[in-house]
Amino acid sequence: MTDSDGTGPEPLIDVRGIEKVFSVRRKAGRLRRVREEVRAVDGITFQVPRGEMVGYIGPNGAGKSTTIKMLTGILVPSGGRLRIAGIDPARERTRLARRIGVVFGQRTTLWWDLPLADSYELVRRMYRIPDAVYRANLERCVELLDLAPLLAVPVRQLSLGQRMRGDIAAALLHDPEVLYLDEPTIGLDVVSKAKVREFVREVNADRGTTVLLTTHDLTDIEQLCRRVMVIDHGRLVYDGALDGLRAAADGERTLVVDLERELPPIEGVPGARTVRVEGPRQWLVFPAAQSAAPLVTAVAERYPLVDLSLREPDVESLIAELYARGATRAEPGRTPDGQRAPA
Amino acid sequence: MWCVAVAAGSFRRYATYRVATAAGVFTNTVFGFIVAYTFVALWAERPHLGGYGQAQALTFVWTAQALLAAAALMGGGGLEELQERIRTGDVAVDLYRPADLQLWWLAADLGRAGMQLIGRGVVPMAVGALVFPLALPGDVLTWGWFLLSVLLGIVVSFGLRYLVALASFWLLDGSGLSMISGLACLFFSGMLLPLRVFPGGFGEVVQLLPWAAILQVPADVLIGVRTGGALLRGLVFQAAWGAALLALGRLVQSAATRRVVVHGG
Amino acid sequence: MADHDRWPAVREGWRTAAAQGLYAYGLIVRMWVRSTLAYRASFVMMAVGNFAACALDFVAILLMFSQIDALGGFTLPEVAFLYGTSGLSLGLADLLLGSMDRLGRRVRDGTLDVLLLRPAPVFAQVAADRFALRRLGRISQALLVLGWSVTRLDVDWTAGRLLLVVLMTVCGTAIFGAVFTTGAAFQFWAQDAAEVQNSFTYGGNALLQYPPTVFAKDLVRGVTFVVPLAFVNWLPALRLLGRPDPLGLPGWVDFLGPAVAALMCAGAALAWRYGLRGYRSTGS
Secondary structure, rough: OOOOOOOOOOOOEEEEEEEEEEEEEEOOOOEEEEEEEEEEEEEEEEEEEOOOEEEEOOOOOOOOHHHHHHOOOOOOEEEEHHHHHHOOOOOHHHHHHHHEEEEEOOOOOOOOOOHHHHEEEEHHHHHOOOHHHHHHHHOOOOHHOOOOOHHOEEEHHHHHHHHHHHHHHHOOOOOOOOOEEOOOOOOOOOHHHHHHHHHHHHHHHHHOEEEEOOOOOOOHHHHHHOOOEEEEEOOEEEEEEEEEEHHOOOEEEEEEEEEEEOOOOOOOOOOOEEEEEEOOEEEEEEEOOOOHHHHHHHHHOOOOOOEEEEEEOOHHHHHHHHHOOOOOOOOOOOOOOOOOOOO | OOHEEEEHHHHHHHHHHHHHHHHHHHHHHHHHHHHHHHHHHHHHHOOHHHHOHHHHHHHHHHHHHHHHHHHHOOOOOOOOOHHHHHHOOOOHHOOOOOOOOHHHHHHHHHHHHHHHHHHHHHHHHHHHHHHHOOOOOHHHHHHHOOOHHHHHHHHHHHHHHHHHHHHOOOOOHHHHHHHHHHHHHHHHOHHHHHHHHHHHHHHHHHHHOOHHHHHHHHHHHHHHOOOOOHHHHHHHHHHHHHHHHHHHHHHHHHHHHHHHHHHHO | OOOOOOHHHHHHHHHHHHHHHHHHHHHHHHHHHHHHHOOOHHHHHHHHHHHHHHHHHHHHHHHHHOOOOOOOOOOHHHHHHHHHEEEEEEEHHHHHHHHHHHHHHHHOOOHHHHHHOOOOOOOHHHOOOOOOOHHHHHHHHHHHHHHHHHHOOOOOOOOOHHHHHHHHHHHHHHHHHHHHHHHHHHHHOOOEEEOHHHHHOOHHHHHOOOHHHHHHHHHHHHHHHHOOOOHHOOOHHHHHHOOHHHHHHHHHHOOOOOHHHHHHOOOOHHHHHHHHHHHHHHHO
């Protein structure tokens, strides 16, 4: 193994064209069944340097969790090359396990029937964490995640938010270099969400822990990640800065105008179209890339304008736009600093 | 009527567990073989033990395997779910529903039993009949009486299991009682050894207990040792235990309901 | 894939996997024992229940013998000897690996994935999970029956014969353990088929506690040559009891227990590896 500690020039997470092909049996007619190949992950390439925090998003069934399962060594890729800190997850699963921390929002990695403290004790021994490191990490997690009153409680009795905090702590006790968070805020209340985000941000900043975050809640991404990767139909359709999404998605901006009185929908403004009329207020959409100034001028020249405001597209609609365009035009193989998906 | 819908829903639900059913049939059949051979040896030694001939004893074995799942001879049978709902407090919601709790679960249990009688009963019985000389009745009427007796047996089985489940209102951990109740049923139903083979006064007492109504009576009806007056007495015996247990269940249920109301769930 | 660095890693992997597995197994078991003992009353009740469940089986045998003097030509102490040896082996295997029949459920609810994230062999984790001390109930019940039968049997208990009892218990445990493991491996494909392995474990036990003379020759052949459960106790016990074996096999076959156990364990290990590999490539 070259560069097995991942400190060299090789990125901590190095994914080159990985694929996962499942063969599923589908009913065809009464008794016949047909074998079909499903390409859940269809050639994904990306690198994550040490210390980065990356959001990984995509619609249900896009291949997100399949990717995570390959990165963590649960599933073996059907093709491509994959190294985490120089380790091949498929072949050295247990060695990799000591270097990564994983939190699944949907299921716990703790021992369901044991008190939280016992679970941590097991983690300590199983990962053979040195005493001093363990004590420092546990203390820190207990303090930051308010775990003290929960330590004696069996995991099955914890609420979702409590369990999630407990899980995050368990994933960090052995000082992992990479932390995978799969839907860490799913089903949590606003306060718990904020607490979890705050903690993750701190772990990343203080420890330099590399974080890969999948989520449905785009607020998680907006608050935590500068870089975001979007997967759809098993392919990366975007890999770059969060800000770059706007350009990539050809998002639309909205101009909201208040007129003096109710009028028919505004017409004849080049590049814009009226999408909604409500009394004297009207909504016009236009491409995000286009300047708003000529538009405002055009409206003001022909209509009795009282007030106006401009709305940027939100991340949610941008992503929806990306999904809608589909993955067919995307090609794998973007570098981490690639600012936009190929179109 | 909603009872029918509940039973039908439960029937369909158990019909979806195909692999589990196949696995259960396999296990029932294997156990049937093992017990059948030991009974052959036993009856070879004592040809008219318990008033059965060898073919009748073998029929008893395969009837027991066929009814094992349907009559929940080892306990369980879906009522663990009620126990869990009581433990978590979800049952409070059920109690406020217009449908009666006991009737609801009885209907569900009958649906389950119906499915398991077909899914897990027919194949072991057929295999047993192919390999061993069984004393199965040739007339439809006896089969009819047998099915009625099975139905009554399932009601008795339900009555007992329902009481065990309701005990969770008062017990912190109901698993101990479930276990004891399952063991009692296994032993006193005749699953391990026909009650008629039990020696002396003990043998007579066990035939009066409710568990005798679950397997021993239906098996005797099928084998043909209960005909005429004995058949009628058997059915009345079953019906009496069924009614008594259901009534007791009602009583306990209303006490439990008061408890839920007082404690607010 | 670079193959030149593969073999040293694999060899090293085998050695460390075994050590890691034992270590993790011990850790998890200790944790479960501790947590079991924290609820002592509940533990005692479950252990007594486990004991009683097994004892009822023997009560049924006693009831049979209240009506007869011999079953298949075997006296009560002889049947009790078969009962005790088989029950002890199954009890030990059940204690050590009995939780493996939950594998199908783990695959279904996805908790198997979690085990793949930990730095320990999955086998050790599955085997140790929910380690149930209450299974000592079966073991102690079998030991009682075995102890009673040893005092009643008309056998000259030399050191060699006692050693044979110990050896057959160890081999029997290994054979039943292999069945538990193979059954679990089977659940990688048929997740709801947990009950099938009951046929071979509990069913096998029910079979072995009666004399082989009771059963049809084909059945005895089946459990000798196909699923060689006969090596758990039948063959060595027949020799100890000075009885002929109904299949008329050569005498040295009675001592093949260790070889059969080793072979079955190897087969079970392969089945497990194959099943786990399949899971890791399909995720189901």
